Amino acid sequence: MSEVVIERFNGEVEKAKQWDEFVAACSNATFFHLSGWLHINQTVMGHKGHYLFAIEQGKPVGVLPLVEQKSALFGHALVSTPFCVYGGVATESADVQRKLEDAAIELAHELQVDYLELRNKEASDNPRLTEKCAHSYFAWPLAEDADAILAGVKKKQRAVIRHSLKNDLSFRVDQDTETAYAIYSESVRNLGTPVFPKDYFTALRQVFGEHCNVLTVEHQGQPVSSVLNFYFRDQVLPYYGGGVPAARDLKSNDFMYYQLMCDARDKGYQHYDFGRSKDDSGAYKYKKHWGMEPVSLHYQFHLVKASELPNLSPNNPKYQVFIKLWQKLPLWLSRKIGPFLSRYLG
Known part of the structure; x- marks a missing residue:
């Protein structure tokens, strides 16, 4: 059996074409697995991408888009993928999925983030992940x-x-x-x-x-x-x-x-x-x-430095005062200062 190698994808044109061709053909890939989101996150939002490519015999067999978000207010996370409703591994192979998820967990520890978040449409059975179903x-x-x-x-x-x-x-x-x-x-x-x-x-x-x-x-x-x-x-x-x-x-x-x-x-x-x-x-x-x-989404986490699962929901009681104040802002001011916060809330 040939070895599956996990490589990094940093937006190179030739690899981007290969990445997107794989996404187009993979049955469980979504629009949010496309390589364009790497450009969006890095150039518009200022976040660092850590996209993982699984290669077997020179051909892609799985992808995992990951983005690192770091904020004094909202914490330090590795997410697949910010500003997207779906994420996680796209592959036809359970073995490749486990390899990519384990690679993401190791990367999360290497980066010393608070947590890893995979926005899976379908649940993974990886025992190193904890599920939190709050969206459909x-x-x-x-x-x-x-x-x-x-x-x-x-x-x-x-x-x-x-x-x-x-x-x-x-x-x-x-x-x-x-x-x-x-x-x-x-x-x-x-x-x-x-x-x-x-x-x-x-x-x-x-x-x-x-x-x-x-x-x-x-x-x-x-x-x-x-x-x-x-x-x-x-x-x-x-x-x-x-x-x-x-x-x-x-x-x-x-x-x-x-x-x-x-x-x-x-x-x-x-x-x-x-x-x-x-x-x-x-x-x-x-x-x-x-x-x-409604169909439940299976957002799954691996905690690294955090002691509990994150709760950045607007329903979180600690954000209620902030929400009420924000609703009273002049529209021009909300457009001016909102982007400094929203880039960490996707």
Whole structure:
């Protein structure tokens, strides 16, 4: 039996092509395993990548994207992968998975981080990992046309969408990350969450090209809702979405997600991945309201210097005062200082 060698990938062009070809072909790889996230994390967020490549007989047989985050406020962690809902090892081999996970654990000790976090979609049976299930993801197949998609939505949510269709709303699909960022940053400020730097949205568009776009909903010529989306294999993944205060009455967010499903289906995509939400949160209940069933995510950890599992959730009581204060910040100020914090909260 040939030996599996674990190598480091640092963004070299030739290796990046090899990495992404493997990800495209590997059944359990996701959009968030693509090499472009290494560039995003290092150049936009200022984090160091430690991407691991498993090679057998000169060919890749597994990948594990890892990023080191270090903050005086939020700790020191090795994560697969920050700002992504999925991560962990991508491989077709259980033996390769164990080798890559063990290599990540050794690296975590070498770096003396507080903990290693693997955002697994499916649970690993590695006994050196501890699981913490606090999030679920939502997805479903896209029906054959707009009418069938609407018919598949739960009755109450279907009524909301039908209401939105009467509200003189229009939409466009393009590369307008400026509008997407403006609306998203206002939405997260209202939730009490620090926003990402503006150049993050720009970089996502540049790095992922045709696999990234923006759908914006307008009312009387003014943007009211917008969502930045990713495309991978036959899936569309709405990722960063939000609406202005008027969106609630206009039901423009509901209109937005419905039109995204229809647009993606028209373009040949067959699955809709609504992403993760914290269990029993407002977003979790909203997605379930569409008729999608939650599937638990298996985030798994290995503690190094930490004595307990991390809890960076906004539901953590120690962050409640901060959240209430942040909600009161002027929008311009939240956009200015938010990126200094958000780069450690992905």
